[in-house]
Each structure stands twice: as C-alpha cells, then as structure tokens.
Amino acid sequence: xxxxxxxxxxxxxxxxxxxxxxxxxxxxxxxxxxxxxxxxxxxxxxxxxxxxxxxxxxxxxxxxxxxxxxxxxxxxxxxxxxxxxxxxxxxxxxxxxxxxxxxxxxxxxxxxxxxxxxxxxxx
Numbered sequence: 001x002x003x004x005x006x007x008x009x010x011x012x013x014x015x016x017x018x019x020x021x022x023x024x025x026x027x028x029x030x031x032x033x034x035x036x037x038x039x040x041x042x043x044x045x046x047x048x049x050x051x052x053x054x055x056x057x058x059x060x061x062x063x064x065x066x067x068x069x070x071x072x073x074x075x076x077x078x079x080x081x082x083x084x085x086x087x088x089x090x091x092x093x094x095x096x097x098x099x100x101x102x103x104x105x106x107x108x109x110x111x112x113x114x115x116x117x118x119x120x121x122x123x
Contacts, residue, residue: 002028002112004098009117016088016121022081022098022114029079032056036101036108037074037081041094041119051096052083055105088121095119 008020020039028035038053052072054060060072071084081098095118101110 001025002100004100004112004114006096006098006114006117009096009119011120011122012088014089014121014123017084017086018088018119020083020085020096020098020117020119022083024079024081024098024100026079028100028112029076032100032102034103036103036105036110037072038099038101038108038110039070039072039081039083039096040099040110041092041096043094048097053105053108054081055108059105061105085119088119090121090123093119093121 002025005023012018036053036055039051040048041051042048051066052062054072069087073082095116097116098114099110100112101108
C-alpha cells in the first residue's frame with residue numbers, strides 16, 4: 001500500500017521559515033526507478049497549484065513564485081521528501097500536499113497523494 005504522510009506545517013510570521021516533510025512508503029523509493037515526487041498547495045476556492053517537483057535524479061522544477069524561496073529535496077535512505085520554505089509570505093498560506101507519480105518531470109502523472117499539512121503565514 002502506498003502511503004504519503006506530511007508533517008511540519010504550522011503557523012509562522014511573514015519572513016519566517018518552515019520545513020515540510022513527507023514520509024513515503026519504502027516501496028516507492030525502492031521499486032520505482034523512474035519516479036517524481038512533488039509538493040502542491042491549495043486554498044479554499046482555488047485550484048490546486050504545483051509548488052515544486054523532483055525526479056529520481058534530483059532534477060527539480062519550481063513554480064515561478066517559489067523560486068529562490070523554496071527548496072525541494074529528498075532523502076532516499078529515509079524515504080522522505082522535504083520542502084524548505086524561506087521568506088514566507090501571507091499568500092503562501094495553504095494546505096500543502098505531497099504526491100508521488102511514475103514518469104519524468106515532463107510526463108509524470110501524480111497518482112498518490114498525502115492528506116496534507118496546513119501552513120499559515122501571518123503578516
């Protein structure tokens with residue numbers, strides 16, 4: 001069974017930092033030779049948006065508004081995906097989800113999702 005469990009969300013003031021973690025089923029990291037992991041976020045009434053994606057070779061992609069502030073990384077030995085968020089802004093407030101999918105960054109279809117962790121940034 002594929003499971004993704006996020007943690008690390010919380011409340012922070014603008015300009016602060018948070019690091020999100022996503023513990024992933026070992027199956028994904030041990031058996032999926034061509035995988036992508038991603039972070040997404042969603043606020044009520046808005047569509048879910050991609051935050052950052054990383055592939056099996058540690059190639060990454062970021063949404064324009066996150067470039068330079070957020071860093072996606074993964075620890076294969078710990079089956080864990082991370083999102084370091086710096087210089088947080090109130091508009092970063094959202095539920096953050098991690099996801100896993102088979103394929104390259106260009107072709108990935110994210111099939112598995114976590115339950116989400118809330119990030120709230122106050123001004």
